[in-house]
Amino acid sequence: MKDTVIIFDTTLRDGEQAPGASMTMPEKVRIAHQLAKLKVDVIEAGFPISSPAQFEAVSRIVAEIQGPTICGLARALEADIRAAGGALEGGRNTRIHTFIATSDIHIDAKFSEDRFGRTIEEKRKTIVRMAREAIELARTYTDNVEFSAEDAGRTDIGYLCEVISAAVEAGATTINIPDTTGYCTPDEYFAMFAAVRNCISDPDSVVFSAHCHDDLGLAAANSIAAIRAGARQIECTINGIGERAGNASLEEVVMALRVRGEQFGVEVGVETKYLTETSRMVSVATGFPVPPNKAIVGRNAFAHEAGIHQHGVLRRRDTYEIMKAADVGQSAEQIRLGRHSGRHGFFSRLERLGIEVEEERRDELYQLFVQLADRKKEIFDEDLFHLVKGNEEHAMNPYYRLDGISVSVGTGKKPEAEVAVYHTRTGELRREKATGDGPVDAIYRAVNHAVGSSHELENYSIRSVSEGADAIGEVAVLVGQGGAYFKGTARSTDVLQASADAYIDALNRLEAYRSDEENMTFVGNGIMRSFHGGLA
Numbered sequence: 001m002k003d004t005v006i007i008f009d010t011t012l013r014d015g016e017q018a019p020g021a022s023m024t025m026p027e028k029v030r031i032a033h034q035l036a037k038l039k040v041d042v043i044e045a046g047f048p049i050s051s052p053a054q055f056e057a058v059s060r061i062v063a064e065i066q067g068p069t070i071c072g073l074a075r076a077l078e079a080d081i082r083a084a085g086g087a088l089e090g091g092r093n094t095r096i097h098t099f100i101a102t103s104d105i106h107i108d109a110k111f112s113e114d115r116f117g118r119t120i121e122e123k124r125k126t127i128v129r130m131a132r133e134a135i136e137l138a139r140t141y142t143d144n145v146e147f148s149a150e151d152a153g154r155t156d157i158g159y160l161c162e163v164i165s166a167a168v169e170a171g172a173t174t175i176n177i178p179d180t181t182g183y184c185t186p187d188e189y190f191a192m193f194a195a196v197r198n199c200i201s202d203p204d205s206v207v208f209s210a211h212c213h214d215d216l217g218l219a220a221a222n223s224i225a226a227i228r229a230g231a232r233q234i235e236c237t238i239n240g241i242g243e244r245a246g247n248a249s250l251e252e253v254v255m256a257l258r259v260r261g262e263q264f265g266v267e268v269g270v271e272t273k274y275l276t277e278t279s280r281m282v283s284v285a286t287g288f289p290v291p292p293n294k295a296i297v298g299r300n301a302f303a304h305e306a307g308i309h310q311h312g313v314l315r316r317r318d319t320y321e322i323m324k325a326a327d328v329g330q331s332a333e334q335i336r337l338g339r340h341s342g343r344h345g346f347f348s349r350l351e352r353l354g355i356e357v358e359e360e361r362r363d364e365l366y367q368l369f370v371q372l373a374d375r376k377k378e379i380f381d382e383d384l385f386h387l388v389k390g391n392e393e394h395a396m397n398p399y400y401r402l403d404g405i406s407v408s409v410g411t412g413k414k415p416e417a418e419v420a421v422y423h424t425r426t427g428e429l430r431r432e433k434a435t436g437d438g439p440v441d442a443i444y445r446a447v448n449h450a451v452g453s454s455h456e457l458e459n460y461s462i463r464s465v466s467e468g469a470d471a472i473g474e475v476a477v478l479v480g481q482g483g484a485y486f487k488g489t490a491r492s493t494d495v496l497q498a499s500a501d502a503y504i505d506a507l508n509r510l511e512a513y514r515s516d517e518e519n520m521t522f523v524g525n526g527i528m529r530s531f532h533g534g535l536a
Ligand code: KIV
Pocket: 014, 099, 148, 149, 150, 151, 176, 178, 179, 180, 181, 211, 213
């Protein structure tokens, strides 16, 4: 029978310690529900002594969440253990996780006062005593007690064995050996687990746990190395958020164990099809975007753009994919059409859209596609539709071009915008002014005058895609028209310019749609659509 690896999620505790990642109470509770749906085994819900809000978050999560064990963190101090015990009160499946620093660097910094001992040997003895007392007290609240030797990664191995033997004797049921500073390499971390398991009398009476930080980008690799050395719990966070460079990312360690299961002979109970959904939820709650190339859950994790790759994947998915997108909740076979795509990718997409192309038009169409790909970062299905219909004008030439904006704002003055919009089909340049509730509203009103119609702005969002005062802002808008939606995006260091460009982008898509007699529904970035009539 395979061993099960316990997935201990600490997104709400270590993850929330990431600078700027703090979450509100409803967000934490929502995420805890999602973690239960994902079927993690343990949720570390917070550090109850650290603030009333943390205490309440742990209490609320214990009261509401069914399934996973709910854990509260506590230093090896009486007040901390009592706070954790209090916050977990009433729960059926609870754990207290207590920790104390064991490396000389930490001992020197945190236990410098003489009351802990005068020499390092005396201080080390005090720490063993504190660990023992904390565990014994925690055991009066719950049978499920985890002990962590903080900065184990840089702790003298002989001393680590001494502390851990004492912790097991005192009643700890899980022994965590954290690489608190992300300093270890996989070989070292493996050796540390092997050594500690060797030096305690009955290593199988407790669960060994890995807790890795990503300072050297080795957190997932170290966690997996610990599994090979006998660890059966991994502490990790969604999207790898956490202190400094973050923690081992849950989606990476879980999928490594699943995809390469034959290497480890272990199983994990996580419902991986909810990984992407959970990642998005945590990203929204923390405001930390998921990088497009993030393993497993990134937008590009299953996207193929290079012609050779597209060709391969279309023939046989496993040429360039080691897991199924659907298994982690991503959409399957994401062939991105762009300048690196080849003929095969282009014609396969047309085929999938149900668009038939006569043999004699194929070269010409492919050339048009290549020209378009040189001008657009990504080609969407609607662009292809126009290309094939002989409306390449729609795809290549926008209807409207923004030739200038100026905005004036001031205290006690209604923002005013002036825009110049060039109508490419008629050659007319229209300048219009408008006031609005804010500068963006003023711009959009002026643009509406300049294009001669008003539109419903369904959604407007802005985010910074770089850092600093001159950061690039990315604006995304959704403009509605008779039940159909058109997305426009733009980027600029000038957020008002980006706002105006995004709106014009959406209006160009809307005009392309209007000029078509086919009935199409555009959703999002033109990715999903339904064709009625000839092309379905
Ligand atoms: O990184 C660390 O050592 C911790 C402990 C509290 C386990 O987060």
